[in-house]
Amino acid sequence: MANKLHELLAVEQDRKHKATQAIGEAVNTFTKKDPFFDGMIKKYVALEEDSEQIPDETKEMVTTVKEKIESLREVVVTGIDATISKEETNASGVPKAELVVGDTNFGTFSATSLLALETQVSKLRELYQSIPILDQTKKWIFDNQKNVYKTEEEVKFRSVKRPKVIVKYEATKEHPAQTELLYLDFQVGKYETTYFSGKISATQKTTLIKKIDDLLEAIKVARSKANNVEVNNTKIGDKILDFINKDVF
Numbered sequence: 001m002a003n004k005l006h007e008l009l010a011v012e013q014d015r016k017h018k019a020t021q022a023i024g025e026a027v028n029t030f031t032k033k034d035p036f037f038d039g040m041i042k043k044y045v046a047l048e049e050d051s052e053q054i055p056d057e058t059k060e061m062v063t064t065v066k067e068k069i070e071s072l073r074e075v076v077v078t079g080i081d082a083t084i085s086k087e088e089t090n091a092s093g094v095p096k097a098e099l100v101v102g103d104t105n106f107g108t109f110s111a112t113s114l115l116a117l118e119t120q121v122s123k124l125r126e127l128y129q130s131i132p133i134l135d136q137t138k139k140w141i142f143d144n145q146k147n148v149y150k151t152e153e154e155v156k157f158r159s160v161k162r163p164k165v166i167v168k169y170e171a172t173k174e175h176p177a178q179t180e181l182l183y184l185d186f187q188v189g190k191y192e193t194t195y196f197s198g199k200i201s202a203t204q205k206t207t208l209i210k211k212i213d214d215l216l217e218a219i220k221v222a223r224s225k226a227n228n229v230e231v232n233n234t235k236i237g238d239k240i241l242d243f244i245n246k247d248v249f
Contacts, residue, residue, distance in 0.1 A: 019075050033062075043056045047188055134201050148197060155192055157191075162183065167179050
């Protein structure tokens with residue numbers, strides 16, 4: 001981080017821009033590249049000797065929600081810190097208010113810093129709101145070894161049709177047996193499929209959004225307190241116009 005204000009001003013906009021770009025790219029991934037967060041392993045088990053062997057199917061996850069969020073951390077933090085550092089430097093000596101959410105005290109900030117922070121946190125809310133959630137039609141359990149969610153093994157049987165002669169009436173002295181050729185389904189194997197996902201649950205997403213909303217509400221309250229000061233009525237407008245207009249109007 002820069003030590004002088006002029007050094008900070010030289011890099012602040014670039015850092016904010018990079019943070020905004022990173023958040024936009026993540027939102028695009030969350031909303032338009034849903035398959036990136038899902039994977040599966042599908043195995044075939046033959047139930048008959050000398051039965052046809054079918055190769056396994058595998059789909060690897062590209063990334064997880066956690067990995068995507070963590071990849072943004074440095075650039076987003078740098079962008080926020082640069083903006084708030086600038087505002088706090090410019091606000092030296094002005095009224096400030098504490099920003100507190102529950103048991104967490106984030107510090108004391110000026111109204112302009114809190115306004116800038118509200119903008120940054122609102123962008124984060126858009127990011128977290130776009131996070132994809134687990135397919136709620138499946139039962140998921142957390143795999144601590146792989147650090148992702150997975151389902152229990154799903155089993156589906158594979159059948160083939162084969163001809164079979166069915167005796168409808170047994171033969172008698174007077175009549176031959178009556179038979180019928182039918183094609184029946186025979187189970188010859190089974191597919192065992194396990195699904196994996198790097199998404200989060202709907203409950204987890206709700207928790208994240210609730211934290212952000214609580215933070216935004218606290219920012220607004222703190223900003224209101226920081227603005228609760230007497231107005232310093234400064235009259236300079238007439239002097240400015242007099243200076244400009246003198247000798248012409």
